[in-house]
Amino acid sequence: MEPFQAYPRGDGSKGIRNVVAVAYVIECARHVAQKIVGRFDEREVHLFGWSGCYPNEHGAQIMERLCTHPNVGAVLLVSLGCEGFNRHVLKERIAASGRPVELLVIQQAGGTAATIQQGAAIVEELRERIASLPRVPMEMGELIVGTICGGSDATSGITANPAMGTAFDLLIADGGIGIFEETGELIGCEHIMRERAANPQLGAELVKAVQKARRFYETLGHGSFAPGNAEGGLTTQEEKSLGAYAKSGDSPIVGILKPGVRPERNGLYLMDMIPDGEVRFGFPNINDTAEIVELIACGAHLILFSTGRGSVVGSVIAPVIKVCANPETYERMAGDMDVNAGRILRGESTVQDVGREIYGLMHRVASEEPSCSEALGHQEAVILYKTFEALGPACFPA
Amino acid sequence: MDESVPALIRIHPRDNVLVLTRTARAGETVRFEGRAITLEAELPLGHKLAAEPIAQGEKVLKYGLPIGTATEDIPFGGHVHVHNLKSDYLPTFTHEAGHRFAEES
Numbered sequence: 491m492e493p494f495q496a497y498p499r500g501d502g503s504k505g506i507r508n509v510v511a512v513a514y515v516i517e518c519a520r521h522v523a524q525k526i527v528g529r530f531d532e533r534e535v536h537l538f539g540w541s542g543c544y545p546n547e548h549g550a551q552i553m554e555r556l557c558t559h560p561n562v563g564a565v566l567l568v569s570l571g572c573e574g575f576n577r578h579v580l581k582e583r584i585a586a587s588g589r590p591v592e593l594l595v596i597q598q599a600g601g602t603a604a605t606i607q608q609g610a611a612i613v614e615e616l617r618e619r620i621a622s623l624p625r626v627p628m629e630m631g632e633l634i635v636g637t638i639c640g641g642s643d644a645t646s647g648i649t650a651n652p653a654m655g656t657a658f659d660l661l662i663a664d665g666g667i668g669i670f671e672e673t674g675e676l677i678g679c680e681h682i683m684r685e686r687a688a689n690p691q692l693g694a695e696l697v698k699a700v701q702k703a704r705r706f707y708e709t710l711g712h713g714s715f716a717p718g719n720a721e722g723g724l725t726t727q728e729e730k731s732l733g734a735y736a737k738s739g740d741s742p743i744v745g746i747l748k749p750g751v752r753p754e755r756n757g758l759y760l761m762d763m764i765p766d767g768e769v770r771f772g773f774p775n776i777n778d779t780a781e782i783v784e785l786i787a788c789g790a791h792l793i794l795f796s797t798g799r800g801s802v803v804g805s806v807i808a809p810v811i812k813v814c815a816n817p818e819t820y821e822r823m824a825g826d827m828d829v830n831a832g833r834i835l836r837g838e839s840t841v842q843d844v845g846r847e848i849y850g851l852m853h854r855v856a857s858e859e860p861s862c863s864e865a866l867g868h869q870e871a872v873i874l875y876k877t878f879e880a881l882g883p884a885c886f887p888a
Numbered sequence: 889m890d891e892s893v894p895a896l897i898r899i900h901p902r903d904n905v906l907v908l909t910r911t912a913r914a915g916e917t918v919r920f921e922g923r924a925i926t927l928e929a930e931l932p933l934g935h936k937l938a939a940e941p942i943a944q945g946e947k948v949l950k951y952g953l954p955i956g957t958a959t960e961d962i963p964f965g966g967h968v969h970v971h972n973l974k975s976d977y978l979p980t981f982t983h984e985a986g987h988r989f990a991e992e993s
Contacts, residue, residue, distance in 0.1 A: 725956065
Protein backbone atom coordinates (compact mmCIF):
# COMPACT_ATOMS: atom_id res chain seq x y z
CA MET A 491 0.00 0.00 0.00
CA GLU A 492 1.01 3.60 -0.60
CA PRO A 493 2.73 5.45 2.22
CA PHE A 494 0.55 8.03 3.97
CA GLN A 495 1.44 11.36 5.57
CA ALA A 496 2.29 11.24 9.29
CA TYR A 497 3.43 13.56 12.06
CA PRO A 498 7.08 13.14 13.09
CA ARG A 499 7.87 13.43 16.82
CA GLY A 500 11.07 14.50 18.53
CA ASP A 501 11.51 11.00 19.99
CA GLY A 502 11.66 9.44 16.51
CA SER A 503 8.10 8.09 16.46
CA LYS A 504 5.45 8.96 13.86
CA GLY A 505 1.83 9.73 14.62
CA ILE A 506 -1.31 9.34 12.50
CA ARG A 507 -3.10 12.09 14.43
CA ASN A 508 -1.84 15.41 15.82
CA VAL A 509 -3.71 15.79 19.08
CA VAL A 510 -3.27 18.33 21.87
CA ALA A 511 -3.82 16.33 25.07
CA VAL A 512 -5.31 18.02 28.13
CA ALA A 513 -4.45 15.61 30.93
CA TYR A 514 -5.67 15.98 34.50
CA VAL A 515 -3.59 14.31 37.20
CA ILE A 516 -6.38 14.00 39.78
CA GLU A 517 -10.18 13.76 39.51
CA CYS A 518 -10.38 17.11 41.34
CA ALA A 519 -8.91 18.78 38.24
CA ARG A 520 -11.11 16.96 35.71
CA HIS A 521 -13.88 19.53 35.51
CA VAL A 522 -11.47 22.35 34.80
CA ALA A 523 -9.64 20.25 32.18
CA GLN A 524 -12.95 19.28 30.57
CA LYS A 525 -14.05 22.93 30.35
CA ILE A 526 -10.79 23.82 28.63
CA VAL A 527 -11.20 20.98 26.11
CA GLY A 528 -14.82 21.99 25.49
CA ARG A 529 -13.69 25.24 23.89
CA PHE A 530 -11.99 23.43 21.00
CA ASP A 531 -12.73 21.10 18.10
CA GLU A 532 -13.18 17.67 19.64
CA ARG A 533 -10.98 16.05 17.01
CA GLU A 534 -8.00 18.29 17.81
CA VAL A 535 -8.03 18.49 21.61
CA HIS A 536 -8.51 15.36 23.74
CA LEU A 537 -9.17 14.86 27.45
CA PHE A 538 -7.96 12.04 29.71
CA GLY A 539 -6.45 11.73 33.16
CA TRP A 540 -5.62 9.88 36.34
CA SER A 541 -8.41 9.89 38.88
CA GLY A 542 -6.88 8.71 42.17
CA CYS A 543 -5.10 10.72 44.84
CA TYR A 544 -2.88 7.84 45.97
CA PRO A 545 0.17 7.48 43.73
CA ASN A 546 0.61 4.31 41.65
CA GLU A 547 3.68 3.51 39.57
CA HIS A 548 1.63 1.82 36.85
CA GLY A 549 -0.78 4.76 36.67
CA ALA A 550 2.11 7.19 36.35
CA GLN A 551 3.64 5.08 33.58
CA ILE A 552 0.37 4.88 31.62
CA MET A 553 -0.08 8.67 31.93
CA GLU A 554 3.44 9.19 30.63
CA ARG A 555 2.93 6.76 27.72
CA LEU A 556 -0.34 8.43 26.75
CA CYS A 557 1.15 11.95 26.97
CA THR A 558 4.12 10.86 24.82
CA HIS A 559 2.04 8.73 22.42
CA PRO A 560 2.95 9.19 18.73
CA ASN A 561 -0.51 10.63 18.00
CA VAL A 562 -0.04 13.35 20.66
CA GLY A 563 1.72 16.54 19.57
CA ALA A 564 1.55 18.66 22.71
CA VAL A 565 0.25 18.42 26.29
CA LEU A 566 -1.35 20.63 28.90
CA LEU A 567 -1.27 19.07 32.37
CA VAL A 568 -3.93 20.20 34.84
CA SER A 569 -3.28 19.65 38.56
CA LEU A 570 -5.23 20.67 41.64
CA GLY A 571 -1.99 21.06 43.56
CA CYS A 572 -2.17 18.80 46.61
CA GLU A 573 -2.61 15.37 44.93
CA GLY A 574 -0.21 12.45 45.23
CA PHE A 575 0.59 12.27 41.51
CA ASN A 576 4.09 13.53 40.68
CA ARG A 577 3.23 16.15 38.04
CA HIS A 578 6.80 17.48 37.87
CA VAL A 579 8.29 14.14 36.80
CA LEU A 580 5.53 13.71 34.21
CA LYS A 581 6.14 17.20 32.81
CA GLU A 582 9.89 16.59 32.58
CA ARG A 583 9.41 13.30 30.74
CA ILE A 584 6.99 14.82 28.25
CA ALA A 585 9.45 17.67 27.61
CA ALA A 586 12.27 15.12 27.17
CA SER A 587 10.21 13.45 24.40
CA GLY A 588 10.44 16.71 22.41
CA ARG A 589 6.78 17.68 22.86
CA PRO A 590 5.66 21.13 23.96
CA VAL A 591 4.19 20.78 27.47
CA GLU A 592 2.62 23.21 29.93
CA LEU A 593 1.39 22.72 33.50
CA LEU A 594 -1.42 24.54 35.27
CA VAL A 595 -1.94 24.11 39.02
CA ILE A 596 -5.44 25.22 39.93
CA GLN A 597 -4.53 26.22 43.50
CA GLN A 598 -1.82 28.53 42.15
CA ALA A 599 -3.62 29.77 39.04
CA GLY A 600 -6.53 31.30 40.94
CA GLY A 601 -9.22 28.64 40.96
CA THR A 602 -11.65 27.23 38.42
CA ALA A 603 -12.51 30.21 36.21
CA ALA A 604 -8.97 31.60 36.07
CA THR A 605 -7.47 28.19 35.25
CA ILE A 606 -9.99 27.55 32.48
CA GLN A 607 -9.18 30.93 30.95
CA GLN A 608 -5.41 30.41 31.16
CA GLY A 609 -5.72 26.81 29.99
CA ALA A 610 -7.72 27.79 26.92
CA ALA A 611 -5.07 30.34 25.96
CA ILE A 612 -2.31 27.75 26.41
CA VAL A 613 -4.13 25.13 24.32
CA GLU A 614 -4.68 27.69 21.56
CA GLU A 615 -0.95 28.39 21.53
CA LEU A 616 -0.05 24.66 21.61
CA ARG A 617 -2.41 24.01 18.69
CA GLU A 618 -0.72 26.69 16.64
CA ARG A 619 2.73 25.38 17.53
CA ILE A 620 2.02 21.87 16.29
CA ALA A 621 -0.23 22.82 13.35
CA SER A 622 2.72 23.78 11.18
CA LEU A 623 4.67 20.54 11.74
CA PRO A 624 6.02 19.19 8.46
CA ARG A 625 4.52 15.82 7.53
CA VAL A 626 6.59 12.77 6.65
CA PRO A 627 5.70 9.60 4.75
CA MET A 628 4.79 6.56 6.87
CA GLU A 629 4.32 2.95 5.73
CA MET A 630 1.72 0.46 6.95
CA GLY A 631 4.67 -1.54 8.31
CA GLU A 632 5.44 1.27 10.77
CA LEU A 633 2.02 1.02 12.40
CA ILE A 634 1.33 -0.47 15.81
CA VAL A 635 -2.25 -1.82 15.99
CA GLY A 636 -4.11 -3.26 18.97
CA THR A 637 -7.07 -5.61 18.84
CA ILE A 638 -9.90 -6.19 21.28
CA CYS A 639 -13.39 -7.71 21.32
CA GLY A 640 -16.29 -6.38 23.35
CA GLY A 641 -19.99 -7.01 23.47
CA SER A 642 -19.31 -10.42 21.94
CA ASP A 643 -21.92 -12.95 20.87
CA ALA A 644 -21.96 -16.27 19.02
CA THR A 645 -21.03 -14.53 15.77
CA SER A 646 -17.88 -12.77 17.04
CA GLY A 647 -15.64 -15.81 16.83
CA ILE A 648 -16.98 -16.79 13.41
CA THR A 649 -16.84 -13.53 11.45
CA ALA A 650 -15.26 -10.40 12.94
CA ASN A 651 -12.48 -11.99 14.99
CA PRO A 652 -11.03 -14.21 12.24
CA ALA A 653 -11.39 -11.33 9.74
CA MET A 654 -9.44 -9.05 12.10
CA GLY A 655 -6.89 -11.88 12.42
CA THR A 656 -6.51 -11.83 8.62
CA ALA A 657 -5.97 -8.05 8.74
CA PHE A 658 -3.36 -8.59 11.48
CA ASP A 659 -1.54 -11.13 9.31
CA LEU A 660 -1.45 -8.61 6.45
CA LEU A 661 -0.11 -5.92 8.80
CA ILE A 662 2.61 -8.19 10.17
CA ALA A 663 3.56 -9.41 6.68
CA ASP A 664 4.11 -5.72 5.82
CA GLY A 665 6.45 -5.35 8.81
CA GLY A 666 4.00 -3.85 11.30
CA ILE A 667 3.35 -4.60 14.97
CA GLY A 668 0.14 -6.20 16.19
CA ILE A 669 -0.88 -6.52 19.85
CA PHE A 670 -3.65 -8.79 21.11
CA GLU A 671 -4.67 -9.16 24.75
CA GLU A 672 -7.11 -10.43 27.36
CA THR A 673 -5.33 -13.49 28.73
CA GLY A 674 -8.49 -14.28 30.72
CA GLU A 675 -10.22 -15.07 27.44
CA LEU A 676 -7.35 -17.26 26.29
CA ILE A 677 -7.86 -19.85 29.03
CA GLY A 678 -8.01 -23.18 27.24
CA CYS A 679 -5.87 -22.28 24.24
CA GLU A 680 -2.56 -21.48 25.91
CA HIS A 681 -1.10 -24.79 24.68
CA ILE A 682 -2.03 -23.84 21.10
CA MET A 683 -0.72 -20.32 21.59
CA ARG A 684 2.55 -21.72 22.96
CA GLU A 685 3.21 -23.48 19.65
CA ARG A 686 3.16 -20.09 17.90
CA ALA A 687 5.82 -18.63 20.20
CA ALA A 688 9.09 -17.57 18.59
CA ASN A 689 10.96 -19.94 20.97
CA PRO A 690 10.20 -22.40 23.82
CA GLN A 691 11.14 -19.92 26.59
CA LEU A 692 8.60 -17.42 25.29
CA GLY A 693 6.09 -20.27 24.94
CA ALA A 694 6.48 -21.06 28.63
CA GLU A 695 5.93 -17.38 29.48
CA LEU A 696 2.73 -17.32 27.39
CA VAL A 697 1.40 -20.33 29.34
CA LYS A 698 2.33 -18.64 32.63
CA ALA A 699 0.51 -15.46 31.62
CA VAL A 700 -2.73 -17.37 31.04
CA GLN A 701 -2.25 -19.32 34.28
CA LYS A 702 -1.89 -16.02 36.14
CA ALA A 703 -5.17 -14.81 34.64
CA ARG A 704 -6.94 -17.96 35.81
CA ARG A 705 -5.67 -17.50 39.40
CA PHE A 706 -6.56 -13.82 39.41
CA TYR A 707 -10.12 -14.35 38.21
CA GLU A 708 -10.67 -17.32 40.52
CA THR A 709 -9.72 -15.15 43.50
CA LEU A 710 -12.07 -12.39 42.38
CA GLY A 711 -14.87 -14.89 41.75
CA HIS A 712 -15.16 -13.87 38.14
CA GLY A 713 -17.76 -16.03 36.42
CA SER A 714 -16.84 -15.94 32.75
CA PHE A 715 -14.73 -19.09 32.85
CA ALA A 716 -17.41 -21.34 34.26
CA PRO A 717 -17.48 -24.55 32.21
CA GLY A 718 -20.56 -25.74 30.42
CA ASN A 719 -21.71 -22.56 28.77
CA ALA A 720 -23.45 -23.95 25.71
CA GLU A 721 -25.14 -20.78 24.62
CA GLY A 722 -24.90 -20.01 20.95
CA GLY A 723 -23.69 -23.51 20.24
CA LEU A 724 -20.38 -23.24 22.06
CA THR A 725 -19.44 -26.63 23.52
CA THR A 726 -16.04 -26.40 25.19
CA GLN A 727 -13.88 -23.82 26.99
CA GLU A 728 -11.21 -24.05 24.31
CA GLU A 729 -13.83 -23.44 21.61
CA LYS A 730 -14.99 -20.28 23.38
CA SER A 731 -11.45 -19.06 23.91
CA LEU A 732 -10.45 -19.86 20.32
CA GLY A 733 -13.18 -17.52 19.10
CA ALA A 734 -11.49 -14.66 20.94
CA TYR A 735 -8.01 -15.94 20.07
CA ALA A 736 -8.91 -15.80 16.33
CA LYS A 737 -8.31 -12.02 16.50
CA SER A 738 -4.57 -12.68 16.69
CA GLY A 739 -4.34 -14.24 13.21
CA ASP A 740 -1.75 -16.87 12.28
CA SER A 741 1.57 -15.02 12.64
CA PRO A 742 4.24 -16.21 15.08
CA ILE A 743 4.12 -14.56 18.53
CA VAL A 744 7.38 -12.67 19.07
CA GLY A 745 6.94 -11.31 22.59
CA ILE A 746 4.88 -10.44 25.64
CA LEU A 747 4.14 -6.86 26.66
CA LYS A 748 2.71 -5.35 29.81
CA PRO A 749 0.53 -2.25 29.62
CA GLY A 750 2.70 0.76 28.83
CA VAL A 751 5.63 -1.25 27.45
CA ARG A 752 6.38 -0.32 23.86
CA PRO A 753 7.37 -3.14 21.48
CA GLU A 754 10.68 -2.60 19.71
CA ARG A 755 10.80 -5.18 16.96
CA ASN A 756 8.05 -5.93 14.49
CA GLY A 757 5.65 -8.86 14.76
CA LEU A 758 2.80 -10.08 16.93
CA TYR A 759 2.71 -9.53 20.71
CA LEU A 760 0.46 -10.63 23.56
CA MET A 761 -0.26 -7.87 26.08
CA ASP A 762 -0.50 -9.38 29.56
CA MET A 763 -2.78 -6.98 31.40
CA ILE A 764 -3.23 -9.09 34.54
CA PRO A 765 -1.33 -7.47 37.45
CA ASP A 766 1.56 -9.37 39.05
CA GLY A 767 1.78 -10.49 42.64
CA GLU A 768 -1.12 -10.95 45.01
CA VAL A 769 -4.59 -9.97 43.84
CA ARG A 770 -5.33 -6.33 44.72
CA PHE A 771 -7.12 -3.25 43.34
CA GLY A 772 -9.97 -5.36 41.94
CA PHE A 773 -10.82 -6.43 38.40
CA PRO A 774 -7.99 -5.92 35.91
CA ASN A 775 -10.33 -5.17 32.99
CA ILE A 776 -13.33 -3.32 34.41
CA ASN A 777 -14.53 -2.44 30.90
CA ASP A 778 -13.39 -2.48 27.27
CA THR A 779 -12.06 1.07 27.54
CA ALA A 780 -9.52 0.09 30.23
CA GLU A 781 -8.10 -2.50 27.82
CA ILE A 782 -8.10 -0.09 24.87
CA VAL A 783 -6.20 2.56 26.88
CA GLU A 784 -3.58 -0.01 27.89
CA LEU A 785 -3.09 -1.03 24.24
CA ILE A 786 -2.71 2.65 23.31
CA ALA A 787 -0.19 3.03 26.14
CA CYS A 788 1.84 0.28 24.41
CA GLY A 789 2.01 2.65 21.43
CA ALA A 790 -0.95 1.41 19.35
CA HIS A 791 -1.71 4.01 16.68
CA LEU A 792 -5.16 2.55 16.11
CA ILE A 793 -7.42 -0.15 17.54
CA LEU A 794 -9.49 -2.87 15.84
CA PHE A 795 -12.58 -3.64 17.93
CA SER A 796 -14.93 -6.52 17.14
CA THR A 797 -18.46 -6.57 18.50
CA GLY A 798 -21.47 -8.82 18.04
CA ARG A 799 -24.03 -7.23 20.32
CA GLY A 800 -22.98 -3.72 19.34
CA SER A 801 -20.49 -1.71 21.41
CA VAL A 802 -20.34 2.01 20.58
CA VAL A 803 -17.14 3.04 22.40
CA GLY A 804 -14.19 4.78 20.80
CA SER A 805 -11.14 6.22 22.51
CA VAL A 806 -8.99 9.24 23.14
CA ILE A 807 -5.72 9.58 21.17
CA ALA A 808 -6.08 6.59 18.83
CA PRO A 809 -8.94 5.91 16.38
CA VAL A 810 -11.03 2.78 17.02
CA ILE A 811 -12.25 0.81 13.99
CA LYS A 812 -15.42 -1.11 14.80
CA VAL A 813 -15.89 -4.48 13.08
CA CYS A 814 -19.45 -5.74 13.54
CA ALA A 815 -19.74 -9.54 13.70
CA ASN A 816 -23.52 -9.87 13.62
CA PRO A 817 -25.43 -8.82 10.47
CA GLU A 818 -28.61 -8.06 12.46
CA THR A 819 -26.69 -5.79 14.85
CA TYR A 820 -25.13 -4.07 11.86
CA GLU A 821 -28.56 -3.27 10.45
CA ARG A 822 -29.65 -1.72 13.78
CA MET A 823 -26.43 0.21 14.49
CA ALA A 824 -24.79 0.84 11.10
CA GLY A 825 -23.83 4.40 12.05
CA ASP A 826 -21.48 3.07 14.73
CA MET A 827 -19.94 0.30 12.64
CA ASP A 828 -17.02 0.67 10.22
CA VAL A 829 -17.13 -2.87 8.82
CA ASN A 830 -20.01 -5.34 8.39
CA ALA A 831 -18.28 -8.70 8.95
CA GLY A 832 -21.74 -10.28 9.31
CA ARG A 833 -21.79 -10.46 5.50
CA ILE A 834 -19.71 -13.63 5.94
CA LEU A 835 -22.72 -15.35 7.57
CA ARG A 836 -24.95 -14.36 4.67
CA GLY A 837 -22.54 -15.77 2.11
CA GLU A 838 -21.88 -12.33 0.65
CA SER A 839 -18.23 -12.28 1.60
CA THR A 840 -15.43 -14.44 2.98
CA VAL A 841 -13.25 -14.03 6.08
CA GLN A 842 -10.30 -13.28 3.78
CA ASP A 843 -12.22 -10.60 1.84
CA VAL A 844 -13.41 -8.87 5.01
CA GLY A 845 -9.86 -9.08 6.39
CA ARG A 846 -8.55 -7.31 3.29
CA GLU A 847 -11.33 -4.72 3.61
CA ILE A 848 -10.32 -4.07 7.25
CA TYR A 849 -6.69 -3.70 6.20
CA GLY A 850 -7.69 -1.20 3.50
CA LEU A 851 -9.74 0.73 6.05
CA MET A 852 -6.78 0.75 8.45
CA HIS A 853 -4.81 2.46 5.69
CA ARG A 854 -7.54 5.07 5.13
CA VAL A 855 -7.94 5.76 8.86
CA ALA A 856 -4.15 6.03 9.20
CA SER A 857 -4.42 8.58 6.37
CA GLU A 858 -6.74 10.63 8.63
CA GLU A 859 -10.14 9.42 7.44
CA PRO A 860 -12.14 9.38 10.69
CA SER A 861 -13.49 6.05 11.93
CA CYS A 862 -17.19 5.99 12.90
CA SER A 863 -16.55 6.31 16.66
CA GLU A 864 -14.07 9.11 15.98
CA ALA A 865 -16.52 11.03 13.79
CA LEU A 866 -19.20 10.58 16.47
CA GLY A 867 -16.88 12.16 19.05
CA HIS A 868 -16.33 9.09 21.24
CA GLN A 869 -13.33 9.71 23.51
CA GLU A 870 -13.68 7.24 26.37
CA ALA A 871 -10.67 6.83 28.67
CA VAL A 872 -10.01 5.10 31.99
CA ILE A 873 -6.77 4.20 33.77
CA LEU A 874 -6.73 1.64 36.60
CA TYR A 875 -4.64 1.07 39.70
CA LYS A 876 -2.39 -1.94 39.03
CA THR A 877 0.96 -3.39 40.03
CA PHE A 878 3.38 -4.98 37.58
CA GLU A 879 6.80 -6.57 37.82
CA ALA A 880 9.36 -5.92 35.10
CA LEU A 881 9.31 -8.27 32.11
CA GLY A 882 12.09 -10.85 31.99
CA PRO A 883 14.34 -11.47 28.96
CA ALA A 884 12.27 -14.52 27.91
CA CYS A 885 9.46 -12.12 26.96
CA PHE A 886 11.64 -10.46 24.31
CA PRO A 887 13.45 -13.23 22.44
CA ALA A 888 16.33 -12.03 20.28
CA MET B 889 -36.15 -18.35 4.49
CA ASP B 890 -33.85 -17.16 1.72
CA GLU B 891 -32.55 -20.43 0.25
CA SER B 892 -29.79 -18.61 -1.64
CA VAL B 893 -28.02 -17.81 1.64
CA PRO B 894 -25.82 -20.70 2.74
CA ALA B 895 -26.96 -22.07 6.08
CA LEU B 896 -23.55 -23.56 6.86
CA ILE B 897 -19.97 -22.34 6.71
CA ARG B 898 -16.64 -24.02 7.24
CA ILE B 899 -14.53 -21.48 9.13
CA HIS B 900 -11.12 -23.01 8.36
CA PRO B 901 -10.24 -25.44 5.53
CA ARG B 902 -8.99 -27.99 8.11
CA ASP B 903 -12.25 -27.95 10.10
CA ASN B 904 -14.29 -31.14 10.40
CA VAL B 905 -17.32 -29.19 11.66
CA LEU B 906 -19.58 -26.66 9.94
CA VAL B 907 -21.31 -23.76 11.67
CA LEU B 908 -24.94 -22.73 11.16
CA THR B 909 -25.22 -19.15 9.93
CA ARG B 910 -28.90 -18.89 10.86
CA THR B 911 -31.51 -20.80 12.79
CA ALA B 912 -32.50 -24.02 10.99
CA ARG B 913 -35.92 -25.58 11.60
CA ALA B 914 -36.60 -29.18 12.57
CA GLY B 915 -37.02 -31.23 9.40
CA GLU B 916 -35.37 -28.57 7.25
CA THR B 917 -32.82 -29.69 4.68
CA VAL B 918 -29.67 -27.58 4.51
CA ARG B 919 -26.87 -28.06 2.02
CA PHE B 920 -23.12 -27.88 2.15
CA GLU B 921 -21.12 -28.24 -1.06
CA GLY B 922 -24.12 -29.88 -2.69
CA ARG B 923 -24.70 -32.50 0.00
CA ALA B 924 -28.02 -32.44 1.85
CA ILE B 925 -28.37 -32.56 5.64
CA THR B 926 -31.84 -32.88 7.17
CA LEU B 927 -32.08 -31.56 10.72
CA GLU B 928 -33.84 -33.64 13.35
CA ALA B 929 -34.41 -30.69 15.68
CA GLU B 930 -34.32 -26.91 15.44
CA LEU B 931 -30.80 -25.54 15.87
CA PRO B 932 -29.89 -21.86 16.33
CA LEU B 933 -27.13 -19.85 14.69
CA GLY B 934 -23.66 -20.84 15.88
CA HIS B 935 -24.32 -24.59 16.38
CA LYS B 936 -22.03 -27.14 14.75
CA LEU B 937 -22.68 -30.02 12.32
CA ALA B 938 -20.10 -32.63 11.30
CA ALA B 939 -18.54 -31.82 7.91
CA GLU B 940 -17.49 -35.45 7.52
CA PRO B 941 -17.86 -38.63 9.59
CA ILE B 942 -15.96 -38.14 12.86
CA ALA B 943 -14.84 -41.28 14.72
CA GLN B 944 -14.98 -41.67 18.49
CA GLY B 945 -11.69 -40.41 19.92
CA GLU B 946 -10.99 -38.14 16.95
CA LYS B 947 -10.23 -34.44 17.47
CA VAL B 948 -12.94 -32.00 16.51
CA LEU B 949 -11.41 -29.07 14.61
CA LYS B 950 -12.87 -25.55 14.47
CA TYR B 951 -10.83 -22.47 13.52
CA GLY B 952 -8.43 -25.11 12.21
CA LEU B 953 -7.62 -26.09 15.80
CA PRO B 954 -8.83 -28.80 18.20
CA ILE B 955 -11.77 -27.81 20.39
CA GLY B 956 -12.05 -31.25 22.02
CA THR B 957 -12.50 -34.96 21.28
CA ALA B 958 -15.53 -36.83 19.91
CA THR B 959 -16.98 -39.17 22.56
CA GLU B 960 -18.89 -41.26 19.98
CA ASP B 961 -18.97 -41.79 16.22
CA ILE B 962 -20.64 -38.79 14.58
CA PRO B 963 -22.06 -39.20 11.04
CA PHE B 964 -21.80 -36.55 8.33
CA GLY B 965 -24.26 -33.76 9.21
CA GLY B 966 -24.66 -34.87 12.84
CA HIS B 967 -25.10 -32.20 15.51
CA VAL B 968 -21.77 -31.76 17.37
CA HIS B 969 -22.29 -30.50 20.90
CA VAL B 970 -22.00 -31.38 24.59
CA HIS B 971 -23.55 -34.85 24.05
CA ASN B 972 -20.76 -36.06 21.76
CA LEU B 973 -17.86 -33.63 22.17
CA LYS B 974 -15.70 -33.42 25.27
CA SER B 975 -13.17 -30.77 26.18
CA ASP B 976 -9.53 -31.88 26.25
CA TYR B 977 -8.95 -29.14 28.72
CA LEU B 978 -11.69 -28.91 31.31
CA PRO B 979 -10.94 -32.10 33.28
CA THR B 980 -7.56 -30.73 34.25
CA PHE B 981 -8.85 -27.19 34.44
CA THR B 982 -11.58 -27.97 36.96
CA HIS B 983 -9.69 -30.31 39.29
CA GLU B 984 -7.18 -28.21 41.14
CA ALA B 985 -5.36 -31.18 42.70
CA GLY B 986 -4.58 -32.81 39.38
CA HIS B 987 -4.29 -29.59 37.48
CA ARG B 988 -1.21 -29.16 35.40
CA PHE B 989 -0.66 -26.78 32.56
CA ALA B 990 1.17 -28.72 29.90
CA GLU B 991 4.95 -28.71 30.32
CA GLU B 992 4.82 -26.03 32.93
CA SER B 993 7.96 -26.11 35.05
